Amino acid sequence: MPADIFIERIFKNDKRAVSRAISIVESGNSNSTELLKELHKNIGHAYRIGITGPPGAGKSTLTNQLTKYYRKHDKKVGIIAVDPTSPFTGGALLGDRVRMSDVGSDAGVFIRSMATRGSLGGLSKKTIDAADILDAAGYDIILFETVGVGQSELDVARAADTTIVVLVPESGDSIQAMKAGLMEIADFFVLNKSDRPGSESAIVALRTILMLRDHTEKSWMPNIIKAVASENIGMNEIADEIERHQSYLINNGLLKEKREANYKVRIKEIVEFLLKNELWKSERAESLEASLAKVVEGETSPYQIAELLFNNFKSSIKH
Amino acid sequence: MPADIFIERIFKNDKRAVSRAISIVESGNSNSTELLKELHKNIGHAYRIGITGPPGAGKSTLTNQLTKYYRKHDKKVGIIAVDPTSPFTGGALLGDRVRMSDVGSDAGVFIRSMATRGSLGGLSKKTIDAADILDAAGYDIILFETVGVGQSELDVARAADTTIVVLVPESGDSIQAMKAGLMEIADFFVLNKSDRPGSESAIVALRTILMLRDHTEKSWMPNIIKAVASENIGMNEIADEIERHQSYLINNGLLKEKREANYKVRIKEIVEFLLKNELWKSERAESLEASLAKVVEGETSPYQIAELLFNNFKSSIKH
Numbered sequence: 001m002p003a004d005i006f007i008e009r010i011f012k013n014d015k016r017a018v019s020r021a022i023s024i025v026e027s028g029n030s031n032s033t034e035l036l037k038e039l040h041k042n043i044g045h046a047y048r049i050g051i052t053g054p055p056g057a058g059k060s061t062l063t064n065q066l067t068k069y070y071r072k073h074d075k076k077v078g079i080i081a082v083d084p085t086s087p088f089t090g091g092a093l094l095g096d097r098v099r100m101s102d103v104g105s106d107a108g109v110f111i112r113s114m115a116t117r118g119s120l121g122g123l124s125k126k127t128i129d130a131a132d133i134l135d136a137a138g139y140d141i142i143l144f145e146t147v148g149v150g151q152s153e154l155d156v157a158r159a160a161d162t163t164i165v166v167l168v169p170e171s172g173d174s175i176q177a178m179k180a181g182l183m184e185i186a187d188f189f190v191l192n193k194s195d196r197p198g199s200e201s202a203i204v205a206l207r208t209i210l211m212l213r214d215h216t217e218k219s220w221m222p223n224i225i226k227a228v229a230s231e232n233i234g235m236n237e238i239a240d241e242i243e244r245h246q247s248y249l250i251n252n253g254l255l256k257e258k259r260e261a262n263y264k265v266r267i268k269e270i271v272e273f274l275l276k277n278e279l280w281k282s283e284r285a286e287s288l289e290a291s292l293a294k295v296v297e298g299e300t301s302p303y304q305i306a307e308l309l310f311n312n313f314k315s316s317i318k319h
Numbered sequence: 320m321p322a323d324i325f326i327e328r329i330f331k332n333d334k335r336a337v338s339r340a341i342s343i344v345e346s347g348n349s350n351s352t353e354l355l356k357e358l359h360k361n362i363g364h365a366y367r368i369g370i371t372g373p374p375g376a377g378k379s380t381l382t383n384q385l386t387k388y389y390r391k392h393d394k395k396v397g398i399i400a401v402d403p404t405s406p407f408t409g410g411a412l413l414g415d416r417v418r419m420s421d422v423g424s425d426a427g428v429f430i431r432s433m434a435t436r437g438s439l440g441g442l443s444k445k446t447i448d449a450a451d452i453l454d455a456a457g458y459d460i461i462l463f464e465t466v467g468v469g470q471s472e473l474d475v476a477r478a479a480d481t482t483i484v485v486l487v488p489e490s491g492d493s494i495q496a497m498k499a500g501l502m503e504i505a506d507f508f509v510l511n512k513s514d515r516p517g518s519e520s521a522i523v524a525l526r527t528i529l530m531l532r533d534h535t536e537k538s539w540m541p542n543i544i545k546a547v548a549s550e551n552i553g554m555n556e557i558a559d560e561i562e563r564h565q566s567y568l569i570n571n572g573l574l575k576e577k578r579e580a581n582y583k584v585r586i587k588e589i590v591e592f593l594l595k596n597e598l599w600k601s602e603r604a605e606s607l608e609a610s611l612a613k614v615v616e617g618e619t620s621p622y623q624i625a626e627l628l629f630n631n632f633k634s635s636i637k638h
Contacts, residue, residue, distance in 0.1 A: 033622045040620030054374060260611040263621055267607055267614075268599070270625035275594060275632070280587070288586055292579040295586070301359030302582055303352045306589035313594070317636045 007038050013076070013137040015110060022112055025129035028273075036129055039136040044259075046078070046135035049242060050144045050160030052182065057166040058192040062229040062238075063145045069235040070141050071108055078134030081113040081145045082127050082156050110134060124155040125269045128262075131159075158185050159262050161255060162245045164238070168193045169202035183209065186222050187245050190238060194226035220248055283316075284309055326357050332395075332456040334429060341431055344448035347592075355448060358455040363578075365397070365454035368561060369463045369479030371501065376485040377511040381548040381557075382464045388554040389460050390427055397453030400432040400464045401446050401475050429453060443474040444588045447581075450478075477504050478581050480574060481564045483557070487512045488521035502528065505541050506564050509557060513545035539567055602635075603628055 009017035021039075025032045051059050051066075060081070067077045114127055131142050146156045157163050165186035191202060203224055210222060225241055227234025249255040291305045328336035340358075344351045370378050370385075379400070386396045433446050450461050465475045476482050484505035510521060522543055529541060544560055546553025568574035610624045 033626075037620045037622050040622075041617055044615070044617055256612075256615055259615050263611050263614045264607060267610075267621045267625050267628070270621060271598065271628045271632070272591070272595060274625065274629045275598065276591060279590065279594065288583060291586075292582050293575075295582045296363070296575055296578050298360055298363055301356045302586045302589060303356050303359075306586050306593065307352075309586070309590045310593045313590070314636050317633050 003034070003038070007035075010039065010133065010137050011042060013139075015107075018110060018133060018137050019112070021133045022130045025133065026114065026126050028126070032129065036132060039132060043132050043135040046131070046139050046142045047162075047242075047246060048131060048135075048142045048144065048160040050146065050157035050163040050185075051166060052144075052146050052154070052157040052163065052185070053166035053190075053192075054168075054182075055147055057168050058229050059145050059147070059166050062166055062190065062192060062227065063143050065229050065232050065235050066143065066238060067109055068232075069239055071106060073239075075140040076108040076138060077110075078131070078137075078139035078142045079109070079111045079145065080127055080130055080134075080142065081111070082123065110137075110139065124159060125266065125273065127156050128159050128266055154182075154185060155265070159265070161249065161258065162187045162242050164188060164190055164242075166190045166192050167202070167206070169196050169199040187220070188223045188225060188241050190225050190227050190234070192227050192229050194234075195228050195231075199226070219252070220245070279313055284312060287312070322353070322357070326354075329358065329452065329456050330361060332458075334426075337429060337452060337456045338431070340452045341449045344452065345433065345445050347445070351448065355451060358451060362451050362454040365450070365458050365461045366481075366561075366565060367450060367454075367461045367463065367479040369465065369476035369482040369504075370485060371463075371465050371473070371476040371482065371504070372485035372509075372511075373487075373501075374466055376487050377548050378464050378466070378485050381485055381509065381511060381546065382462050384548050384551050384554050385462065385557060386428055387551075388558055390425060392558075394459040395427040395457060396429075397450070397456075397458035397461045398428070398430045398464065399446055399449055399453070399461065400430070429456075429458060443478060444585065444592065446475050447478050447585055473501075473504060474584070478584070480568065480577065481506045481561050483507060483509055483561075485509045485511050486521070486525070488515050488518040506539070507542045507544060507560050509544050509546050509553070511546050511548050513553075514547050514550075518545070538571070539564070598632055603631060606631070 006017060006021075010021050021035060024035055051063055053059055063079060063081075067079060070077050112130060114123070114130065127144065131144070134142050144156055144160055163185050165182045165188075167189060169191060189206060191199060191206070193199075203226075206224055223241055225234060225237050227238060229235075246255070249258065288305070288309060291300065291308075294300050295302055295305060325336060325340075329340055340354060343354055370382055372378055382398060382400075386398065389396050431449060433449065446463065450463070453461050463475055463479055482504050484501045484507075486508060488510060508525060510518060510525070512518075522545075525543055542560055544553060544556050546557060548554075565574070568577065607624070607628060610619065610627075613619050614621055614624060
């Protein structure tokens, strides 16, 4: 298919074209750069929402219900699941992707799970590339579902316009979340499964921790919304809070600022990716390979080999 | 303090010197490279054990008990905790580091928690640098405790000689572990809290999943060891299994192979780190900053800016 027809199909939200485009960026091959450049002129309309939290907090169920909510309000929803513990991701073997099938068959919903593993890394780069494709295809809302443990997963959540941290009223849960860095990235919290015992004390604990934070520079105070996603309770309140946060960002000129900050991280990642490709061309990869036995024997150190390779790279560019 | 005296003190396991050395590698300042080069000639004696698994599996308790076991056998133990959900890490505010105090005051034990956050990344690089320092200081056993969710955390666990995945007999736990990539890295499993209901069926489920793996090339089949770490049950069996795996690696020439593979990953990381430092010197950092507004406006794409910066970097090396 000629490139312009392919691009046109993506703009028209032809799901097969969208799916193929995401596969292209996921594979990281050279076509992906051209594709993303072409799509870029059509993006910026979708609102991006990160849904994160510890494993078992019910993020998938919440994503599912929130999707239904937005569908009722005629918004097209793209879902990118990058949670290694989520039933959307890596669950093909056991067939539990089925759980999402009620929204998955809807023409206004696109679901994609992204592999969280792979030696090349670049998880957040690929995830955001995929979001750009969905944005260009006309999805109004993009939901990133990602487990809130691990640096790259946090990076994904942080790349959203509004980041929701989902917790459950279990002992120490909010404290764990704080340790894992979830407190800093939350624009608001959802206390899911809030019909369970301990719900009120979890809210008290969470509020206490929130008050410990430094608020001097921030005019936005994260709220705590109660929900029972499995029974579709709290979705209105969550959607309202997302809208309230969106308005806050827009009215204070912060949406642009936040998106600029996200682009900064992303451009850095792309440049580093290009550089690594050039760095690990065969000659240096082979020379690295040849040095390993000596490092294990203690004849030379990893840092000495690294310096040699670094200097070799620089002189290869010079000539 | 002159560098040679400092190095001598590390070799003599002066805890203050060891602690300072780890702070130097953690800060990533330029002294760290020289320090690690000096220490490298004295390393390779410690046996490195990764302890990983989902949050709540009892990794810290197990690390604690295993440490006591090795102390009884006159082995010096260094612990590096990189688990954002662990009480050792980031728990200073709430004072729950106390939990480890029974081994922490022992002269033959060194505990260090490493920050899992920080915009520079490089978690596994710093963690392994810290392990090298403990190795050079004469610790016989190095335990890495890390949560098994997230790419960089998996990288830490993978950098060990023997990797233990700790699970609990809760429904779906082993399946979650498989999805999160824990199955591939486990040299053996510990089913902790195995006095809880569901223990036997968890073992059956885990065995089933293990049998689904491709074993054609591997002569090592991961075992499942039952334990109740909080009651000090199963530590002998775990230590025996570690020893059995160590012998297997040594007798088949695989320990050297594994360490070579780990050094390869590490050297790559160091070279990339050096390169990034040069890449993001002020001029390019400023030019990136200046382009962000245009990207948000859709005038240019992140990929176009990335290419410009990449080319600028190459020509700066040429001249």
